[in-house]
Amino acid sequence: MTRRTTRSHPFSPLALSALATTGVLVLTACSGRIQTNQNQPAPSGGSTAGTDALIDQLTMPAEVAENVGGLVNYNPFSPNALTKVYFYEPLMIRNSLNCQMTPWLATGYKWEGATKLTFTIRDGVKWSDGQPLTPEDVKFSLDLGKRFSALDTAGIWNDTFGKRATDVTVVGSDVTITFSGNAAAKFDSIIGVKILPKHVWEKIDDPVKYIDKDPVGTGPFTVGSYNGRKLVLERRADYWQADKVKVQKLVLEGNYDATQAALKLNAGGLDAYWGEIPNPQVAFVDKNPTLNHFWYAPAGTTVLTPNLTKAPFKDVKFREAYSQGLNKDEISTKATYGVMKPASQTGLKLPYAENLMPEEFAKKNTVLPFDTAKAEQLLDAAGYKVGTNGMRTNPDGSPLQIKFTVQAGWIDYESTVEVIVRNLQAMHLDAKTVKSAPDNVDAQKKSADFDMVLEYLHGGCEVARNIGSKLASDQIPTKTKVQSNVQRWNDPATDATIAQLSGSTDPAEQKKLVGALVDTMMTQYPVTSLIYAPARMIYRTDKAVGWPSAEDPYATNSDMLLIMTHLKSAK
Known part of the structure; x- marks a missing residue:
């Protein structure tokens, strides 16, 4: 990845x-509340037992990029703040x-x-x-x-x-x-x-x-020292919940690529890491299963995003057809080594949001199965016939070509698109991959100058602001700003539903409104859900235990303040 x-x-x-x-x-x-007692199985986990002794030091990656290292600024509104978490x-x-x-x-x-x-x-x-x-x-x-x-x-x-x-x-x-x-x-x-x-x-x-x-x-820490590269934070004995914070020193140092991070973690030079390490089970956990662990919580969903302002993508029958022919299990394997599972087409993060599922979908498998034959049948029925060159045409007989734009260097995205394009070609669709610089991809999203791209669907607790923002017409990108509705879904009824959901505090009404958005996802295919996207936690338990895990999913990597109050000394 x-x-x-x-x-x-x-x-x-x-x-x-x-x-x-x-x-x-x-x-x-x-509004769109999500509750569950169900947890996903963990690939490995650490003991939550521990002692009340202080942990001498934990080392984690720096929050600030190396190219602004040396600039001393803790303003939480600054994009270059040395830390935005601990003060x-x-x-x-x-x-x-x-x-x-x-x-x-x-x-x-x-x-x-x-x-x-x-x-x-x-x-x-x-x-x-x-x-x-x-x-x-x-x-x-x-x-x-x-x-x-x-x-x-x-x-x-x-x-x-x-x-x-x-x-x-x-x-x-x-x-x-x-x-x-x-x-x-x-x-x-x-x-x-x-x-x-x-x-x-x-x-x-x-x-x-x-x-x-x-x-x-x-916050629980104050500045101990900073030398332009390494920020050392020191525990506040007078912190309002100091009895829960056992880390004496917290070192934030370095920006690591996958190889560096794996080496540092395995050597004990890093205690936790949030970035991407290819195949963390093999690269990290298997080297010391007693102390090395990872948990990739589902943060949201990676979605195939068509340009709904262009033919044939504006045709719901075309979108439904290709959505049936995508091999999500292979995408999971290629892009995440099988760690992140195929995602529900509802746009809900399951099983965590099961209580929001409309009754008509509650007992169904909402992960679209991989079925090339069904996809081809739907394409045939919709008028996208196979031409003499072996590729499908538009219903009017004109050539049908698909350019799937992907950010060059984003290896997990490139792996995902490789599978998708192969799947599209198996449906006799003339599809090819176009790799482009990330900034260029953003520019295409702003100008609607693309056929297909990969996008992220937020998976937090406010459905009005995750599925809602993906479908709201006021979230369509502008010439100067990339916004959530990259595909440009524009439907007054959907907007009305999102507006109601945004202001609702009644659980029954919320479920009904969420159901309307789920129905849109399941029947209109404005985007196609592929696999869940991770909030990564890769950590060691030789110094500290009590990290979040699938067995104890009390936080994700965005909740480090909360995590600090759960960690205990392993000694």
Whole structure:
């Protein structure tokens, strides 16, 4: 699965209704909520037993690219921040697999309808300079996006996936955001906002450009040292949940390719890694099954994406036909060594989202089977006949050619497309692969100058913002921006469903609305689901145990703060 670069995928937000309590969340409803007790089998796993002794040091890859190494900046809004994880904390953390919530700087929350959201802010938290965290800090952090639109990463102050906020108020320990209309689908983005110290940041004229060299955060670590290459973080003894954090020093160093990472992991120079290592079972686990482990949680879905503005791809019968003839098991083997399994055509991440499945699909195998004969029958019936040259033509007899564009150097994508093009050719479709620089592929997505590409369908907890964003007409790419709806699905009924789902907090209504989107995926084939895309965790257990696994899927690699509170010393 080696690729030119490691790509990360943001997890999509979800709205819930709950009662705000002290230290406890009582969940009642959510927009497209996903829950499950079912876990996928793990290729290997580490013991969750351990001791309360401190772990002297863990080493992980640097968060910042090497080409900006040496620039000291901890501003969480900067693309080149040395770390965005360990200093500035969020209000809450949600597990993107089972959507369970962990209170963090907020102990609880409640929705009033879908237009007013109140958080209860935790008492007793101190900033690293000794001053107390207050609800005013939270209000200040939320208000920053109103003053500086570039900092509105949660979309609180715009109308994307829910109505914009009108104000943020503080009453006692509560911080309330009032919206101009339904804003339920903004929830996960809001809980992920980094909370900043007002007493420091209110003195900064332009927080967008601010170079933060001395971070004052609520997080579990402070800066120990940085030499331009290696960032050493040191545990805060006065952290508000210091009893749960056992890592004394955390070293963030290096950007590793697959070969380097495998060597470092096997030698003990790295304790965990999130990038791609081809065949991690053989390259890593088999070398020491007692200490070496990996778990690739399903983060979303890799989807075949046609250009719906062009013939023959705008024909649903054509899309249905080729979707039946794709060998997803071979794609899994070629692209991921069989680690990531074929994905459901529903767009839902199964089995984690089984509770959202419409009744008509609940008992069916929604992974489209590989059936070339059926695909050819459907193509024949739709008028795409085989011509004298052995290749199919359009119904009007004109040549039918397919260029599948793929990012050069993204090896797993190249392997996937190799299988797909061979499958298309087996259906007597004149298909070929066109490798292009990733920036050029992005340009084609913006201009709709492509036939087929591979895309990612988000698999987080907010269905309105994963399947929804893939199908919403306002998410069609612009001339300057790649957005989720690369295939350019444009249907008013779908837009209406997504709008309703974005503002719904009623579970029964949510399931009905999700069902409408699932039906679109299953009957219209706007994109074709291939295999689940991974959130990778490759780790050693000689120093620390308690890493997430299929047996204990409490977090993914995007939840390192939460992981830090679960790790225990192996000694």
